[in-house]
Amino acid sequence: MSDQANVISHAAEAPRPLREIVQDILRDIGRIIQAEIRLAKNELSEKARKAGMAAGFLGAAAVTGLLSAACLVTTCIAALTLVMPLWLAALIMGILLGFAAAGAFAVGRTRLSQIDPRPEQTMQTLEDNVEWAKQRTM
Numbered sequence: 001m002s003d004q005a006n007v008i009s010h011a012a013e014a015p016r017p018l019r020e021i022v023q024d025i026l027r028d029i030g031r032i033i034q035a036e037i038r039l040a041k042n043e044l045s046e047k048a049r050k051a052g053m054a055a056g057f058l059g060a061a062a063v064t065g066l067l068s069a070a071c072l073v074t075t076c077i078a079a080l081t082l083v084m085p086l087w088l089a090a091l092i093m094g095i096l097l098g099f100a101a102a103g104a105f106a107v108g109r110t111r112l113s114q115i116d117p118r119p120e121q122t123m124q125t126l127e128d129n130v131e132w133a134k135q136r137t138m
Contacts (some may be wrong), residue, residue: 012105025136029133031130036122036125036126036129039119039121039122039125040119040122041122043119043120043122044119046118047115047116047117047119050115051112051115051117054111054112054115057114058111058112061104061108062104069097069100073093073097076093077089077090077093080092080093105127115119
């Protein structure tokens with residue numbers, strides 16, 4: 001019964017002034033913008049965290065790869081000196097390591113390029129909000 005009385009009282013009210021409607025719309029738009037900014041910040045910080053983790057793994061791979069390569073290069077050069085001069089053994093190992101470095105760089109660059117920095121959820125909600133505002137003003 002209370003709901004029915006509430007509906008009747010709203011129906012009896014005079015139409016709201018244009019000034020009040022515009023203020024409500026501007027207040028709603030302000031709230032939407034603030035919500036979108038919060039969403040964008042959250043989304044971008046998550047993507048930055050993922051990119052930071054990827055960069056950390058690339059850095060760790062570089063350091064451990066360098067140490068491993070130093071040990072292996074020394075071993076290979078020592079083994080090759082049994083059949084060729086020292087300078088030639090070092091040159092061959094240097095060329096092989098250059099190819100390995102190029103391959104590791106290509107893999108790291110590919111993984112880093114797979115991270116999309118755009119805040120997709122924010123962009124989608126912005127599009128939805130624009131559509132909602134268009135529907136409300138028509």
